[in-house]
Every structure is written in C-alpha cells, then in structure tokens.
Amino acid sequence: MDEKKPTPRKKGVPMNNKPRVIYYIITIAVIFCLTSCSNLKYLPEGENLYVKGEVAINTDTIPERYIEPLTENLEALLRPKPNTTILGMRPQLYLYNIAGEPKSDKGFRNWLKNKVGEPPVLLSDVNREYNENLLRNRLENVGFFQAEVTSDTTVDNRKATVTYTATPHIIYRIKSVTFDVDSSALGKAIKSTQPGSLLQVGRPYNLDNIIAERERIDNELKNKGYYYFNPDHLIIEVDSTSGNHQVDLYLKAKEETPQKAQKPYTINNIYIYPDYTLTSGGYQRASPKNAELYRGQYYFVDPDRTFRRFSLARLMFFQPGELYTREDHNRTISQLVGMGNFRFVRNEFVDADSNKLDVHYYLTPMPKKALRTELLGKTAAVYYGSELNVNWQHRNAFRSGELLTFTVYGGFETQTGGNVNLNSSFYRYGLEASLSFPRLIAPFDWQPTRRYTPHTVFRTGYEFLNRRTAYSLNSMRFSFGYLWKENIEKEHDLKVLEVAYVQPRNITDSYQAMLDTIPPLRHAIEPTFTFGPIYNFTYTNTMRTERKHTVYFRGGLDLSANLYGIIRGANAREGRQYQIFNANFSQYIKLDLDFRHYMKLTQNATLASRAMAGFGYSYGNSTILPYVKQFFMGGPNGLRAFRARTLGPGSYTPEFYGEDNFFADQTGDIKLEFNTEYRAKLASIVHWALFVDAGNIWLQNPDPNKPGAQFSRNFIREIAVGAGAGLRFDLSFLVLRTDLAMPLRIPYRPAGERWVFDEINFRDSDWRRRNLVFSLAIGYPF
Template sequence: MINKTTGYFLFLLCMLALFSSCSNIKYLKEGEILYVKGKVELEPDTSFPKKYIKPLQENLEGYLRPQPNSSIFGLRPKLFFYNIAGDSVSEKGIKGWLKYKVGEPPVLLSDVSRTYNEDLLRNRLENIGFFNAEVRSDTTVKKKKATITYFAKPNTNYKIKEVVFELDSTDFGKIIADSKEKSLLQPGNPYNFDVIVNERNRIDNELKEKGYYYFNPDLLLIQVDSTIGNHQVNLYVTVKDNAPDMALHPYYINNIYIFPDYSLQQGDYQMGIPTDSTYQGYHIIDPGHTYRKREIIRPMSFQKGSLYNRSSHTRSISQLIGMGTFKFVKNNFIPVDSANSNLLDVYYYLTPQPVKSLHFEILGKTASVYNGSDVSVSWLHRNAFKGAEQLRISVFGGYEFQTGGNVSLNSSFYRYGAEASLTFPKIVSPFNWSPTRRYVPHTTIKTRYELLNRTNAYNLNSMSFNFGYAWRENVRKEHALGLLEVAYVRSGSITDAYELELQQNPNLRHAIEKQFIIGPNYVFTFTNTMEQQRKNTMYLRAGLDLSGNILGLINGSNYKEGKIYNFLDAPIAQYIRTEADFRNYTKMGSNSEIAARAMIGFGYAYGNSRTMPYIKQFYAGGPNSLRAFRARTIGPGSYQPEAINGGDFIPDMSGDIKIELNAEYRKKLFSIVHGAAFVDAGNIWLLNEDENKPGGKFSKNFMNEMAVGAGVGLRFDLTFLVLRTDLAIPLRIPYLPKGDRWVLDKIDFGDKEWRKNNLIFNLAIGYPF
C-alpha cells in the first residue's frame, strides 16, 4: 500500500518531469526544433544472427553526431539549468556556473547533418565487412522535438578466405612468418578493419621483442582483395617499399647512463659524463651521492650487449616508478654515431620527489546521529637510507560523539596514538627470493600504539607490530603476505557506571578483555576494473588470517580442559579467519552502471581461545555496510540487544560469520554530481550458541535473519576524492518477531517519530564498494 506521503512524492516527481520537459521547449526560438534522439534500425537479411542485431544497433548509434542533450528518465536537467540561467550571462557568479558548468546548450535539429551520419554509418559497416551496406534516414517531428531514424541495410558480410604473408627470407621476414600462428587474421572470420589494425600492432610488438627498435606499425601494409567473389576477401601482409633501413635491423644496447638526481630544468645531455662514474657496467651520474649505486641499478633490465626488447624497456621504467621516490622517469635511446652501427646508448633521467614532506589531514564525518572528526600529521622521508626506503612517522587523534537517539555511556569516545613504518622497495629476506621482476615488491615494517577512551566507560591500550611483503604479479593480481602480525590489547580504567552495565549485560565484557594475537596473514586481490573497454568488470579480495596456530599445537592448548597459555597476562589468541569480498560492475551506458557486492566472512576459534578476539570479529551496519543500520547494531542473527540503564544504546554487536549482499545503481546527473539508488542485505552470526545472545547462532534458517535496507544518495566526484551522502531506511529488521520482520507497511515519511528512528544519514568519503 502506498501511503499519503509516498503518493505526494510520486505526484511531485511526475509534475517535475512534465514541467522540465515542457519548460525546455518554451525557450526555443521561432523555427527551432530540439533534437532529442538519433536511433538506428537494422534491416538485415535472414542469414544475420538475431543476437547480434541489438548490439550492432547500439554500436552504430554511438557514432552518430551530435549526440542529443543528456536525459534522465526523459528529463533533460542540464538543458533545463542552461535555459533558466537566462541569456547574456557572464561566466562568473552563480548563474554563470549554472549555465556553463552545470548546464549545456540545446542540440537543435539544424545542428544535425543526416548525410554526414549516413556516410559515417556506411563507413563503419564497411570497416566490419559489410562492403555493400545501404543507409537511409527519416526525420519525425512532434511538438518541436525531432527524432532521426537511420535505416541500415548491411547486406552480406564479407569473410576472410586466405591470409598471405609476402615476406623475404631475411631474419626480419622469418620473425614475422614464424609468428603467423598467433595472427589475429584467420580464414573464415569476418573482415574487420579494427582487427587489421590490431594485427599490425601485434607484429610490431613481435619485432620490438627481437630488437627492432625503429620499426613501427605504419610500415606494415595489409592489402585487401575483395574481387575474388562469393563475398570473400584475401589479405596480403607485406612491408612497405619505403621502409627505412634502420627499421629493418635489430639493435643492441651499448652504454647505459643513469641520472638519479636529475632536474627537468637541466635538459637532456649526453656530453661531459665523468669517467669515474662506472659501477658494474652502468654509468651512474650522481655527484651528491643521493642513492646507493647498488640500489639504483636494481631496477635495470638492460645490460651492455643486451638485445633491445620492449619487455625489458617497459619493465625498467615500471620498476623505477614503482620505487616510489621518483616524480618523473624519462628514458632516451640514442644510436651510436658510427658507420653501420646497430648499437643504442640508453639514458635514464630520474627526477626525485621532495625527499622530506609533512602531511596534515583533518576529516569531519557523520553517520546518522554520530558525528566526529579525525586529525593526523605524517612526516615522510622518501630516501631514508639512500635506497629509496620510505620512513613514515604519524601521530593521530579523533573524537566521535552521539547527538541524538538513545545516548549510552560509551556512545562517545576519543582516541590518539602514533605509528611508524619503514618500507623497502625490494624483498628483505635471507633468501635470494623475488616474486616478480616486472613490478617492484615491497617489504614493510610497521609498529603502532593507540589509546581509545570511551567516555564514562573504559579505555583500551593497543600495540601492534607487522612485518610483511606486498607484490604485484601482473596488472590484475596483487599479493600481500604478512609474515608476522603481533597485536596486544588491554583495558585501562573502567568506570563504576560501566561495571554496572557489565553486570546487567555480560556480552559487553568481551570488548575489554585482554588480547594477544600473533601469526601470519595473506591477502590476494584481483581486479580488471581499469579496463574501461569492458562492459563487465570485477574485483575480488580474499584473505586468510591465522593466530597462535603453531604455539597452540606445541603447547597442546585447550581452553575446555583449562590448558590456557598466556603472554603478558593475556591469553594467546588461536583462530582461523577468512574473508572474501567480490564486486561486479556492469556498465548500463556511458554515464551509468550497476555495482554489486557479495561478502562472506568466517572465523573459527579453537585450542587456546573460546572466541575470536573482539578486534577480529565481524560486524554489520554503517556507511560501508548495511547503510540503513548504524554500525555494530545488527545481529548476531535475530538477537536484539536489551536496553540498558533506561534505554541506552550499546553499539557493540559482533560475530564469527558474516554474509552481506549489496547492489547500487549509479548514474551521472550533471557536472560532478552523481546519483545512486541502493539495496543492502546481510547480517552476522555466532558459530556457537551463546546463552547471553539468544537467536545469535548460525543455522539453516539464516536467510530468515537477513537485514534489508534501501536508500538513495548523491556522490560528488571531486578531482581529488569522491564525497558521498546516503539516506537509507530499513526494509527488514531481523530481531522483530517472525512474520513482522518486513516493515514496508510501516514506512511513513510524514511521521516525525518514524523519521527519527528509521531515516539513517551517512556522509562518507569514497564509494561504499
């Protein structure tokens, strides 16, 4: 049932759509017609596969010029803002920003050349093998709005009959001929000009790997013979007659010069190089001894006498950039000036970033009734020991408080601490092991201290130490191996008021228990989201976290038998924890997409531990989780926290198992403003029964205990960050009685009390997933 408030909202939306549509038309001058749509209707013959009709139509429509004014559900907000700003508006001021930054001028029918677009479509169809394509068009005008329909008849598609490589018997010709099996041009495939371009690039890459530095794809000629009949073509691959001699010979590396402290103002220079600059065959020009020579040649893939190849070329550049200390990396190859020489001198010009920097950050945040701020100051040295080591020392602090709802004793807190980390651009190990040569691996040592003080409740001291490696296998895959993670948490003072809460709710004691964690962890990340040409991209992050496993086995720990081993008066945590986060992004158009996420987490405590440490348990709710619920307020299962001290709210719910599903539709509205509509579902559960949390154990009925929420939001895509606002409401509350958990019929935006308890506002930085 749609209540009165919802009905008013839908009515207002319809009126806005009608007003926006009509109001844009009234700004047109006499005789002007607004161009609102260009579409392609394909008229293929019966042999054309039906499944390709719609994709081809959409592809062809993307070539039409100009494109109509952007629209959202039939509305044209950019055009609307352009019109209401008025005429003769300066670019300065609010009206100027509205007209020239947010708005866009009308696209008129007179701006469109049907003949030009018809030729464009014929050319595109010819490029994909429809050599005899026919295109005609027609214009429909209704209420000063024009739609142009292009009727495209592709006719028969030409296919490749034979591919002939017309090359001589030299080493150059043999390299191309030997790579014929990798050719993208295969008999039986449809003719496609884009594939021909890619084939030329493929051959060029093959030659670059064999030393042919001066070759380029434009020197290849692929001739097409379409006269052989039966709608087939023969392709002839050859090298142009005017190809320069230097492009047809391989080159070898001669001298290698490295300038590790280069300034862009110096300009390129190759003369006056000191004769005493040689180190292991490399010429290192570093008068100030900025870097250790052994470290600066580590990224080099070329040696004197090496055959040039593109892989080594790009790998060296990638490694130098990956060191993290250079702002610019420039590379020149200069032929040795001597008769019949096939040698190249190599010059690397490396411009360092500022060696030392100070970074100050202040962040304000809000999530429903919770507000606060964080402040941090970081000092960074990018070349701590002359090997591009990065030493970072940070101090931080923050304060968060609750401004509404049921205020609990520990609803506000402040924290402060310090962190020091040292990162090496290599694997620091007694073994000669490097997981990759294409990218720079990193070794990081980090230590951290933090004090958390929950006002009127308790404070916690936490200390940690980490040692581990991170490396990129390729552009899609990353690995992070923490060889050793040590964390120690202990409570300080506990107030009498909180002691009273602990007597009434023993569940809260878990948050202040002493914890000692020691063990390795591993995280694998896969993503192809950087491949913009894909309609569907994905992101996967999966990790395994272990603690106390070896120590527990050696000591024979078993908390059930009272065999518990402590360190620093804290039990050594023994558990296995794993988590997977999968995301999929589907483009719905040039300015919209659907993002979906599935998260699964599982933790199992055993041996020396009855439960996982509080800091390692899962929780639900908050701006990056179930946005219709506050952080740590949902679960486990159908358990509902009891009110303490006359209705205080204790946001400390955690569990051993987590399942979460999210979906979000994202669309660019105008300028930097993007809109979103989302649905979130999920919960946390306990692995074992807990008499203090009835309904919290995971069971086969877990789907009946899923929390569901939905909402809308705005994203402001600034140059340096994405600022996100979300407004969400719960649709299903798992701790309500069975049969009453769906609360759709309770939605009432007109009720002040309902809005107070159910409208959850989040302000955050970055996308939720």
C-alpha cells in the same frame, strides 16, 4: 531487562537520528526541476528538439544474437547526442533555459547556464548524410562491404527522432592470409610472427583486427631488437575479387621502410643519472669520461652518491651487448617508477656505433623529506568527530630507496543526537612507524615479480583509546611482510608475522555495573594477544574503462597461534587455556571475501553490486574471535538502513539499558552482506543513487546471553534488508556522499513480522525519527 525495552523500538531501527532539513530542501529542489514546465516553449521559431537517434538493422543474414550488439555499436557513433535525460526529463536543459542570458562571464547565472546547464540539441544540428556515411563506413570496417544506409525523420509535438535503417547484406570472410615478405633479416623476422596472427581464415573481415595485427607484429619485432620499427611500416592489402563474399589478405613491409627500421639493435653503454634536475639546457648526456663505471656494466652520473649503486643497478634489465627488447625496456621503467623515490623517470636511446644504442636514464628525485598534516571530519548517523594526522616521511633514508615514515594521530567522536549511551563518545591517539624497502629481504632468493617493484615493510605502532564513561584500551602492534604486484590487475600483501596486543585499563564503575547486567559487553574489554601470518590478494580490472563489465575481488586469510596452540595442547572448552603477557592468546582461522561487479549501463549510469562473506573459526585456546577481529554490520559503508554495530548477531534483539540507552557494539564471527546500487549523473558534479542492502552477522558458537545469535541452517530468515537513495557530489579530488535509508526487513522482530513494508509512513514524525537513517560520508561505499 525485557520490561525496560520500549515496544516501539521493535518497529524500527534503534536510536536513529532525525532527518536533516537540508536533505529535504535539496530533494524538493531536484523534484521541482524534474517536474517543471516543458522545455519546448524555449525553442526558436520553426525548430524542433532532437530527442533520439536510433538504428534499425534490416537483414536476415546476421544471427539474431549479433543484431543487438551491432545496433548498440552503430548508435554510439551517431552525432550529435540528444540532451541528457533523467526519468524521461531533461533537467540540465531546463536549467539552461531558465538561466536566461547572463550579463557577464561571471556570476551565478553564467555558472548555472554554461557549467550546469546544457544547450538544446536541435534537429537542424543533425547532419543525416554525415551519419549515414559514418554508419556505412563502420559496417564496411567490420566486413559488410555492400552495406546500405538510409534515414528518416519523425516529429511529434516538436520532438524529433531520426531513424537510420542499415542493410548490411552478407558479411565478407577471410579466404587466405599471406605474409608476402622477402628473405631479408626483417622479412624473416616478420614471417616468424605468423603463427600468432590475429587474422584467421574463415573469420569475418574486421579493420580493427588488421590494426591490432600490425601492432602485434611491431611488438614482437621490438622484442627481437628492431627498435626503430613501427606499425606504419606494415601494410595489409585486401583483395575482394575472389568472389563468394571472401577476401584475400596480403601483409607486406612497405618499400619505403627506413634502413634503420630494418636492423636489430643491441645495447651499448648504459648511463644512470640518479639525482637529475631539469635545467634550461635540457637533458645533458654524459660520456664514459665523466661517469663512474659500476661492475663493468653501468655508468653512474652521481658525484654526491645520493643512491647506493646496487640499489639502482639491480633494477636494470638491460645489459651491455644484449639485444634490445621492449619487454626489458618497459620492465626497467616500471621498476624505477615503483621505487617511489622519483618524481620523473625518463629514458633516452641514442645511436652509438653500428646497430648499437646508448641508454640514458634520467631520474628526478622527489623531495627527500616531507611533512604532511591532515585534518579530517567524520560523520555517520548521529556520530560526529574529527581527526588530526601528522605524517613525516624520509625518502631514501639509507640511500637505497627506503621510505621511513612516522605518523602521529589523534581524534575524537561524539554522539550529538538520538539517545546517548555509555559508548556515545571517545577519543584516541597514537603513533606509528614504518620502514619500507623497495626490494624483497628474505633468507632465500625469491622473485615473485619482475615487472613491478616489490616492497618489504616493517611496521609498528601504539594506540590509546578512551571511551570516557566506559573504559580505555592500550594496543600495540608489529608486523613484517611483503607487498608485490603480479601484474596491473593482481596484487599480493603477505604479512609473514603480525603481532597485536590489547590491554584494557580504567574500567569505570558504571560500565562495570553494565557488565553484570549485560555480560556480552565484557568481550569488548578482554585482553587480547594475536600473532600469525595474514595474506590478502586483490584482483581488479576496474581501470579498464572501455569495458561494460568490470570486477573487483579481495580475499584475505588471517591466522593466529595455530601451530603454537596445537603444540601447547590448548583447549578452552576443557579448561586448558594459556596466556601470553597476561592475555589469553587467540587461536583462530579467519577468511574474508569481497566481490564487486560494475556494469556500465550508459556513459553516465552504472549498476554496482557487492557480495561480501566472512568466516571466523575459533578453536583450541579460543571459543570466539577477538573483539578487534570480529565482523559488524551497518553504517554508511554497509547496511545503510542500520547504524554501525547495531545489527545482529542473527535474530538477537539489541540490548537496552533503561529506556533510551542502547549499546552499538554488536559483533559476530560470520558475516554475509549483499549490496546493489544504481548510480547516475544528475547534473554537473551532482550524481544520484538508488540502493538496496542486505545481510547480517552470526556467532560461531551458541551464547546463552545472546539467544538467536548462532549461525544455523535458517540463516536466510535472519537477513536484514534496507533501501534508500542518495546524492553524490563529485569534486574530482573527492566524492562527498549523502545517503538516506530505511529498513525493509528487521531480523530481530518475531518471525512473520520482519518485513515492514506495511509500516512505512513518511508522514509520521515518530516513524521517520526511528527509521530514517541519514549518512554523510567521503567516497563511494564500494
């Protein structure tokens, strides 16, 4: 076959699409905006453009490592903010200027000026005295009681910079902390919280810590029954007269604290309204006379019995006669919301007898049945397709909060450009049924979480895939497992058992001929039977938007037939290979790791990075992972400079059939991938990105039909590298992404010729056709 491989393909990526004209139009338009004439000529007479506000720390009393974060903290307070810049230019200001004065509140010019554009920020808009006081106040709040702030303005070519010089002097530290409370029940409760105080002797004075301390004490008191207490009932007095730059802190309960806030409360009656609807009269409270008592603890107002009593009673953390605690309060609400059956969940605490509270839970159900239809368009490189999903849901199927779902789907994908091959188009259809219980169904008492509602999920499905000119596949699957959240950042997905069965059908004569010529293609149509547990753990704190650094981690372990294969004594290398339903069962251990890091550079710019690793170890009854479990490389969410499944394994050269037919079916048992992407806002809904991707896949064992494919100590030399740029259109409900990428390192080229920087030639149409990969996708790649 070597003589049929076109030599030019080794200088680029096989079968890449032609660049889209629209992309170049957009790129040229953006460049035009960025390089257009200066915005200064649009400034009013006598005005200067405010381009920068900066803070200089003038002190030798602060350790060097603290000066930079303090400077950033102070500069973030300055108002107003200068116009947005990109590479030193102000495209939004330029669009505002060229839009002129719109004739009405509608139309393109108004949209360009007021929605996309940004009015000039002038020096006259800056109130230096206000900013000085703001900075001085902030410095005092972090312990610099004698701070001084001055400011100065410099103007260069009508561009103004305001510099604020801050002189903090010596920071004040905490000398003593006194909980100055009386001997009342409330005073003793406050005093008992002192061991966990955030205010520690020797630490710098900080107003934020004082506020946090009041909230900490309030939270602890809430867990001791003080329902009506709040942080405003506490005061912390500061005495700075002791000298030597030290302060004494005195924590007290205010004298005007209401009597209700000074008493702990217990729970009286608990009322549950499972089928509550909002009326013009608002929430209508029940009483024991018109409610049904369940197990002597909970009153149900549900004459139609829409829910089984136990299904809601087990979610209640309050019991009559118990002390009120905020922890039980939040847990109950979280469990009710986590059921997934209610549109609104509201609770109300009402004074009952002395120091007692009645609790009312108003639960407004979602529609019991729902039908949803989705029509999706998909594109990646030269592949285009569509998919239709019809989803029917029945909430509360058995009156205990169960969710019954039936899904029918169908779709197709076809190659409309580039070089057509036998895998160029396919269609598929299938159906899936799932039943989710909002509790754990197990033969033993297991409660992995008390804060969130766990789910037991049964799922089964069937799919038919038809690659019209090659083969078709029938696949069936069944799984049973549990989903639960440990806390807001940690989630677990345990499939106790997943069974998958894949059987090929209708292998065409043309594809059969290919199997004789290119043996690796046979793996895609081998009958497959897998069964075993799968566990996935996810950790993320990306919802902490106030943090500069956030992370996402997902780790997965997939096992198949490990114990069964050992019992049977399977050994494929020695000819002892066994079947289930006419398919060799797969015996393997597979590990997936996905780590992502997000660093917020500015309010509108982020550096996102990802590292992925996958390892599959086949043994006993198998020598390679089943095709559907293998890793692949490339595509719009991976190495974007290479089309999906076209890269690897290792330094193996992709197979061609004839001059133009290429099989995008490269898979492996081991995977490494690294990505980093700079993301920034361009204007309005338009964002842009620069990215670099690297990685490859490898086989666990040598394959004589794929030289260079096995993982070895030289794997670093077989890493592919690509880079590119793209636009993202953030429509709030979805992100439309376009990427244009090119390879920088091609691992299947001869050693010493894999870096291709010297071959980049954007003027060469043939180079562009073979190397530029355009992707249109939904959502961010990671």
